[in-house]
Amino acid sequence: MSEPTGVDGVDRVRARVDAFHNGAASVDPAERTAERAQNGAAEHRTSPPTPTGPEDAPHAADALPPKPRGPYGKGTYTDFGADPDPPPPRAHRPPALVDLIMRHANEPLVPLKLGGDELAVIRPGGIVAVMGPTGAGKSSLVAGVLVAHDGPTVVLSRELPADEFAARAIGMQKDASWLDVLTGKVPRHEMERVLMPRLYVLDRKDATLGALHGAIQAAQQEYPGQQVLVAIDYVQILESPEREARAKVADVLARIDDIARAYRVVVLAISQMSRASSRAARNGEALGADSTDGGAESAAIERFATMTLSIGASGPDREDGTRAVDLSIGKGRMTGGDRVLPMSYCGRTGRWRMAGDARRTEEVRAEREGQRNGAKQRTAELAMVAAADKATEPQKREDLAAVAACSKDVRRAAMTALLARGDLVEVACKSARSRAWKVWRPDKARAAGIRLADSEDE
Amino acid sequence: MIRVEDVLAALTVEAVLSRYHVDYIDGPEIRLAQCPRCGADVKREGFAVNRDAGRWVHHSGPVGADNPCRGDLLDLVAAFEQLDRKRDFRKLVEVAAAIAGVSESTDRAELDARRERYAREREQRTREAAARRAAATAAVPDHWAQLPRRSVAGEAYVKGRGLDPGELIACDAVRFDRGDPAVRLHAYDGTIINVARRLRVPWQTPSGDVRKMMVLPDCTTDGTLVGKVADLDVVGEGPDVAVLTEGVADTLAGVLAFPGCVVLGASGAARMPDVAAAIAPRLVEARGWLLAVPHVDGGTGEDYAALAVIAAEQAGLKLDESIRLVDVRPHKDLCDAVRDGWRWRWS
Numbered sequence: 001m002s003e004p005t006g007v008d009g010v011d012r013v014r015a016r017v018d019a020f021h022n023g024a025a026s027v028d029p030a031e032r033t034a035e036r037a038q039n040g041a042a043e044h045r046t047s048p049p050t051p052t053g054p055e056d057a058p059h060a061a062d063a064l065p066p067k068p069r070g071p072y073g074k075g076t077y078t079d080f081g082a083d084p085d086p087p088p089p090r091a092h093r094p095p096a097l098v099d100l101i102m103r104h105a106n107e108p109l110v111p112l113k114l115g116g117d118e119l120a121v122i123r124p125g126g127i128v129a130v131m132g133p134t135g136a137g138k139s140s141l142v143a144g145v146l147v148a149h150d151g152p153t154v155v156l157s158r159e160l161p162a163d164e165f166a167a168r169a170i171g172m173q174k175d176a177s178w179l180d181v182l183t184g185k186v187p188r189h190e191m192e193r194v195l196m197p198r199l200y201v202l203d204r205k206d207a208t209l210g211a212l213h214g215a216i217q218a219a220q221q222e223y224p225g226q227q228v229l230v231a232i233d234y235v236q237i238l239e240s241p242e243r244e245a246r247a248k249v250a251d252v253l254a255r256i257d258d259i260a261r262a263y264r265v266v267v268l269a270i271s272q273m274s275r276a277s278s279r280a281a282r283n284g285e286a287l288g289a290d291s292t293d294g295g296a297e298s299a300a301i302e303r304f305a306t307m308t309l310s311i312g313a314s315g316p317d318r319e320d321g322t323r324a325v326d327l328s329i330g331k332g333r334m335t336g337g338d339r340v341l342p343m344s345y346c347g348r349t350g351r352w353r354m355a356g357d358a359r360r361t362e363e364v365r366a367e368r369e370g371q372r373n374g375a376k377q378r379t380a381e382l383a384m385v386a387a388a389d390k391a392t393e394p395q396k397r398e399d400l401a402a403v404a405a406c407s408k409d410v411r412r413a414a415m416t417a418l419l420a421r422g423d424l425v426e427v428a429c430k431s432a433r434s435r436a437w438k439v440w441r442p443d444k445a446r447a448a449g450i451r452l453a454d455s456e457d458e
Numbered sequence: 459m460i461r462v463e464d465v466l467a468a469l470t471v472e473a474v475l476s477r478y479h480v481d482y483i484d485g486p487e488i489r490l491a492q493c494p495r496c497g498a499d500v501k502r503e504g505f506a507v508n509r510d511a512g513r514w515v516h517h518s519g520p521v522g523a524d525n526p527c528r529g530d531l532l533d534l535v536a537a538f539e540q541l542d543r544k545r546d547f548r549k550l551v552e553v554a555a556a557i558a559g560v561s562e563s564t565d566r567a568e569l570d571a572r573r574e575r576y577a578r579e580r581e582q583r584t585r586e587a588a589a590r591r592a593a594a595t596a597a598v599p600d601h602w603a604q605l606p607r608r609s610v611a612g613e614a615y616v617k618g619r620g621l622d623p624g625e626l627i628a629c630d631a632v633r634f635d636r637g638d639p640a641v642r643l644h645a646y647d648g649t650i651i652n653v654a655r656r657l658r659v660p661w662q663t664p665s666g667d668v669r670k671m672m673v674l675p676d677c678t679t680d681g682t683l684v685g686k687v688a689d690l691d692v693v694g695e696g697p698d699v700a701v702l703t704e705g706v707a708d709t710l711a712g713v714l715a716f717p718g719c720v721v722l723g724a725s726g727a728a729r730m731p732d733v734a735a736a737i738a739p740r741l742v743e744a745r746g747w748l749l750a751v752p753h754v755d756g757g758t759g760e761d762y763a764a765l766a767v768i769a770a771e772q773a774g775l776k777l778d779e780s781i782r783l784v785d786v787r788p789h790k791d792l793c794d795a796v797r798d799g800w801r802w803r804w805s
Contacts, residue, residue, distance in 0.1 A: 015764075
């Protein structure tokens with residue numbers, strides 16, 4: 001008998017009993033345990049058994065309970081009398097699938113706001129990965145979103161102590177720095193007024209995913225019907241039984257995903273960036289969808305996230321202490337990604353605000369390319385003009401262009417621009433076997449009495 | 459010659475783990491994330507080693523006495539070395555002796571002293587564990603007697619699950635422990651040996667497991683929830699139909715859904731075969747029926763129910779004759795079905 005796929009309830013029980021009667025398995029608890037252990041060992045040590053055909057004798061494991069697995073791993077029934085482990089995954093099928101859709105159909109989407117602006121809208125149970133280089137303002141951005149949230153907020157702050165996190169949240173609303181708040185320069189009543197009354201903070205050693213369950217439950221019980229927003233700062237330093245860094249991050253995200261879906265909350269998960277991604281983000285090379293895989297240690301960040309927000313290149317500090325920053329929406333499941341939001345960030349107070357509408361990544365990239373190439377072209381033009389000034393006779397275009405250390409396209413564009421402006425002119429002489437006029441500075445050509453190519457044409 | 463008793467007496471958990479470069483957090487129970495025997499990654503550190511006793515177990519399912527992933531410190535060394543204790547015994551003892559610092563030249567008197575101390579400590583631990591279990595089990599009837607019969611929060615929870623708390627309280631099927639619905643667990647001889655409570659808010663253990671049901675510490679879970687095997691009448695006109703359920707909520711739902719029947723709950727799906735094996739002979743004697751109510755989860759629930767059916771058949775009952783399977787689909791369990799108005803029909 002093969003695995004009774006798609007069969008549940010009493011039909012599955014019958015299938016199992018039939019399998020036993022057909023000699024597929026033992027009911028002796030001792031044999032059962034041993035067989036299960038063998039199956040478990042094989043599962044971890046070798047590739048799964050290769051099916052050899054439907055006519056094969058039934059596999060011994062078919063009539064046995066599968067090795068218990070589930071989002072929370074194993075329980076110890078005997079010692080604690082816990083309920084059995086969750087069942088192994090099974091296929092969802094209509095019409096139960098429609099029930100699954102309808103179960104959450106009436107849940108309102110959760111708006112992520114920043115100040116008075118809406119940053120994004122997320123379905124309950126989703127994870128928003130917030131990434132950025134060190135010191136780019138990830139925690140502040142998340143704090144800003146929490147401050148603007150209408151419902152209860154739960155913060156798992158592994159990195160910052162609770163007071164420092166709260167100081168950030170207060171500072172951005174009172175235009176004060178962390179230090180001002182932490183040293184009491186903001187009046188107490190003001191702090192009490194602006195700090196979110198529905199805030200729950202678990203910090204440092206208390207910031208575990210186990211404790212998060214309790215905090216979310218408390219928030220949901222205290223504020224029934226309101227959407228809980230959870231922030232996790234940050235995923236790479238949360239505890240996990242896994243030792244290898246990637247496996248650890250993947251495990252943490254899997255557990256966060258379980259929590260988000262179980263409690264129907266939106267989780268803002270802050271993630272460090274890998275060094276290469278940080279560099280690309282700072283340089284403005286990682287924009288939009290290219291920023292999706294920037295999270296350090298694991299591709300699981302990209303996989304589990306409903307949306308990825310990546311803090312990218314920033315401009316120079318303005319007079320008021322703010323600076324323009326790109327915020328890339330790399331992935332946006334259901335809401336669309338690959339966009340760049342122009343933002344303004346004040347490093348002193350940690351205040352973020354949106355500075356304009358989101359733009360398509362290609363548009364921003366083309367603009368940046370143009371700006372970047374414009375600067376290169378100007379440099380190339382100066383180099384070519386200087387070389388032409390120094391030259392004692394008309395120069396081949398290639399020789400002149402070779403002095404500019406840039407791409408062929410930029411050199412060509414620079415030459416065209418110089419000729420168009422008249423900074424260089426084509427003179428009526430050619431190299432052997434060449435069809436192109438040589439070029440020189442107009443004053444030098446005049447002084448040398450060399451006719452211009454245009455005049456010969458005439 | 460190195461004697462295995464000397465090695466066992468000298469071997470410590472710390473020495474073994476340190477020999478194999480295993481990082482761990484020290485405590486009375488050391489938890490690891492990988493089983494050295496089967497190599498399985500245990501996500502929530504389900505591999506436990508008792509530091510004092512040296513006993514270890516990989517919690518990979520219902521713990522049977524012959525679960526191969528468990529044993530003493532010699533087994534642990536065998537697990538790390540991937541040796542077979544029986545086949546490679548000599549080599550195993552040599553490796554373990556090296557870890558324990560026991561050699562041919564070790565002073566005999568010292569080894570004897572260690573061995574005696576080890577034997578004393580082991581006996582002491584066994585005695586203490588037995589005494590603890592006996593004391594805990596003996597205290598269960600009093601504990602049950604002291605539990606309140608009413609609870610606002612608990613009754614609200616029961617009502618929220620679609621069950622009538624008044625009816626359950628009236629037949630003393632449920633009491634309340636810290637607001638959680640609690641039911642008694644009987645040994646197969648009818649004595650109360652444990653109390654299982656359904657947590658209104660599931661508890662997340664430090665190791666990440668989620669528990670919906672709690673029982674009293676040091677007490678066994680091998681027994682029947684709510685009903686007793688002896689409630690099945692083998693002589694007169696009393697009840698001769700047993701309803702086999704799993705978990706607290708389903709058992710309480712069974713009490714309401716099967717009036718006149720003896721509802722015998724298993725403390726978790728894994729206990730269903732044990733309960734079925736215990737009640738089947740009495741049903742055979744009573745010429746009664748067994749109604750098995752599997753959870754509909756496409757896996758564990760049905761599979762353990764199948765094992766329960768097989769166990770009952772081995773005692774003389776027969777599927778579709780004296781064993782009936784209760785189909786609660788499309789609901790996932792009996793409690794949900796009862797809440798939505800499902801009723802059992804004899805056919």
